[in-house]
Amino acid sequence: MSERADVVDTGHKYRRAGRIVINAPQQVVFDIVADPKLHAEIDGSGTVKTPTFAPDRLAKGATFGMEMRLGVPYKIKNTVEEFDESSRIAWRHIGRHRWRYEFRAIDENTTEVTETFDGSTAIFPPALNLINAYDNNQTAILKTLVRLKALAEQEAATSA
Numbered sequence: 001m002s003e004r005a006d007v008v009d010t011g012h013k014y015r016r017a018g019r020i021v022i023n024a025p026q027q028v029v030f031d032i033v034a035d036p037k038l039h040a041e042i043d044g045s046g047t048v049k050t051p052t053f054a055p056d057r058l059a060k061g062a063t064f065g066m067e068m069r070l071g072v073p074y075k076i077k078n079t080v081e082e083f084d085e086s087s088r089i090a091w092r093h094i095g096r097h098r099w100r101y102e103f104r105a106i107d108e109n110t111t112e113v114t115e116t117f118d119g120s121t122a123i124f125p126p127a128l129n130l131i132n133a134y135d136n137n138q139t140a141i142l143k144t145l146v147r148l149k150a151l152a153e154q155e156a157a158t159s160a
Contacts, residue, residue: 005145007138014119014128016138020145021112024156026105029113030086031057032152033101036064042151044143045136049073058091059083090118097122097133109156113148115141 008017022029032038036054052065052075060083068074081098082090090100098118103111117137119125128134 003146003149005142005149007142008114008116010116012120014122014125014134015116016119016134016141017114017116018138018141018145019112019114020149021106021110022149022152023110024152025109026103026111027086028156028159029111029148029152030089030101030103032148032155033089034058036066038151039066042144042147043140044145044147045140047140058089064091092121095122095128097125097128111152113145115145117141 005018005020008019010017034057036051040048047068047070049067052067054064055062058080060080062080065077068076076093078091078093080091082088088102090098092098098121100116102114106112119128
C-alpha cells in the first residue's frame, strides 16, 4: 500500500483535502485523532506544539487549547463541532474554519482516512488567501496523513 497521501479534489475553492489508506483498524486510527495529546505528533504543518488544556478524549462540544508556532508562538482554543464515534471528527477555532477527519473501514484491519481543511466555514473565507492558508493546508494535510498512518500502523502492530 502507498506511503503517500493523495490530494482529493473537493470541487470547492475554499476546501482542501487528502486521503490515505492505513493498515490499522478504524477505531485505532480514530482514537489517535480523538486524543489531542497526539496532535503534535501527527501534525504535518509543524505549527502544532503541545496542548495547553484538553480532555483525554475529544467529544462533540469539547474544547481544547494548543500552543502553536507559525513564525511566532501563539495559543489557540478549538471547539469540536462534529463527532461521530469512529467515523468523523471536526474542530474549529475562532476563525471558524474547520479541520475534519473522516474514517471509513475498508475491512477490519484497513481504514481509509480523509482529512479536509474547510475554509468555507470561516468568518471571511477569502481572507485566508492572504496567508496562503489553502495551499499551505493542502501540503500539511498530505504530510499529516502520512504521519497518522505511521503512528496508527505502529499502534496496531504493538497491540496485536
